[in-house]
Amino acid sequence: MKGPLFYSKILLFGEYGIIKDSKGLSIPYNFYNGALKKDENPSEVAIKSNESLKRFATHIQGIDDSIVRFDIDRLLEDVNSGMYFDSSIPQGYGVGSSGALVAAIYDKYAFDKITVLENLTREKLLKLKSIFSAMESFFHGSSSGLDPLNSYLSIPILINSKDNIEATGIPAQQSEGKGGVFLLDSGIIGETAPMVTLFMESMKKEGFRNMLKNQFIKHTDACVDDFLKGDIKSLFRNTKQLSKIVLNHFKPMIPQQFHELWKKGIDTNEYYLKLCGSGGGGYILGFTEDIEKAKQSLSGYKLEVVYNF
Ligand SMILES: Nc1ncnc2c1ncn2[C@@H]1O[C@H](COP(=O)(O)OP(=O)(O)O)[C@@H](O)[C@H]1O
Numbered sequence: 618m619k620g621p622l623f624y625s626k627i628l629l630f631g632e633y634g635i636i637k638d639s640k641g642l643s644i645p646y647n648f649y650n651g652a653l654k655k656d657e658n659p660s661e662v663a664i665k666s667n668e669s670l671k672r673f674a675t676h677i678q679g680i681d682d683s684i685v686r687f688d689i690d691r692l693l694e695d696v697n698s699g700m701y702f703d704s705s706i707p708q709g710y711g712v713g714s715s716g717a718l719v720a721a722i723y724d725k726y727a728f729d730k731i732t733v734l735e736n737l738t739r740e741k742l743l744k745l746k747s748i749f750s751a752m753e754s755f756f757h758g759s760s761s762g763l764d765p766l767n768s769y770l771s772i773p774i775l776i777n778s779k780d781n782i783e784a785t786g787i788p789a790q791q792s793e794g795k796g797g798v799f800l801l802d803s804g805i806i807g808e809t810a811p812m813v814t815l816f817m818e819s820m821k822k823e824g825f826r827n828m829l830k831n832q833f834i835k836h837t838d839a840c841v842d843d844f845l846k847g848d849i850k851s852l853f854r855n856t857k858q859l860s861k862i863v864l865n866h867f868k869p870m871i872p873q874q875f876h877e878l879w880k881k882g883i884d885t886n887e888y889y890l891k892l893c894g895s896g897g898g899g900y901i902l903g904f905t906e907d908i909e910k911a912k913q914s915l916s917g918y919k920l921e922v923v924y925n926f
């Protein structure tokens with residue numbers, strides 16, 4: 618048995634801000650995917666994944682019926698006979714490995730499912746997001762539910778504010794374009810929960826709250842608008858500002874050995890780095906007006922281009 622594929626995602630803009638009502642833009646990333654599966658002779662990885670699914674199934678059982686109901690008997694039967702999530706999505710890398718798993722479980726076991734074929738009104742999207750938030754909270758405490766939503770629908774999602782989200786189109790890629798967005802592999806596994814806790818602690822300070830509102834959210838919102846409008850010039854101006862703000866105020870979310878590299882991009886204008894999801898390791902997201910120059914400047918690092926301007 619092998620179920621349908623669910624893909625990874627990239628939150629281009631909005632990490633942390635979306636917890637506090639900034640805009641956000643999330644796009645599917647089809648390079649990685651995962652599917653529920655059973656094997657006759659499971660590998661060690663499959664056995665480990667199955668154990669994780671067993672724990673997750675217990676959490677699913679505890680979700681309030683008023684939020685969503687599942688075919689628990691069938692879920693338990695399947696996990697007890699070895700079902701696992703066969704996935705190429707790296708874990709703790711900020712590209713939504715738990716989100717894809719949540720989407721796959723909802724798709725297979727939820728009753729009264731909201732499907733991708735329906736007219737997805739704003740209400741339905743918010744309902745789905747709250748279901749996914751309840752499910753995904755098992756993996757990292759609090760969750761906006763956006764990762765599973767992206768994976769489930771496989772379309773870009775625009776977050777206007779906490780209660781206002783919509784499916785959106787993004788400008789078509791320019792295959793010949795010199796500029797681009799890339800993932801930089803930090804080589805370190807990040808953990809979402811402690812990073813979000815740290816952010817919440819910082820939010821208790823007035824200075825940090827002001828910085829978030831007047832700088833971080835201001836430029837995040839501007840980046841989202843620029844990206845959707847295709848205003849590349851303004852996008853790079855705002856991404857540069859965002860990169861500086863993150864280096865100054867989100868240092869714990871950037872692995873130490875990348876602080877210099879981060880600064881080098883800002884000083885040379887060869888690339889601008891930002892967080893990819895909660896940070897603390899995993900991927901770092903890069904924006905550049907010249908991919909070749911960025912590759913040279915970052916030689917020795919693993920880069921994956923995900924979008925061309
Ligand atoms: N293939 C898988 N099988 C079982 N559990 C998985 C699988 N992929 C991810 N997970 C679960 O999701 C967790 C990682 O999710 P998270 O911390 O949100 O990071 P991210 O979503 O950025 O990859 C893992 O610790 C594991 O519990």
Ligand SMILES: C[C@@](O)(CCOP(=O)(O)O)CC(=O)O
Pocket residue numbers: 628631632633634635636710711712713759760761762763764809813893894895896
């Ligand atoms: C930090 C946050 O804004 C983005 C999610 O990060 P990650 O993709 O789980 O690493 C948390 C959230 O919105 O759930």
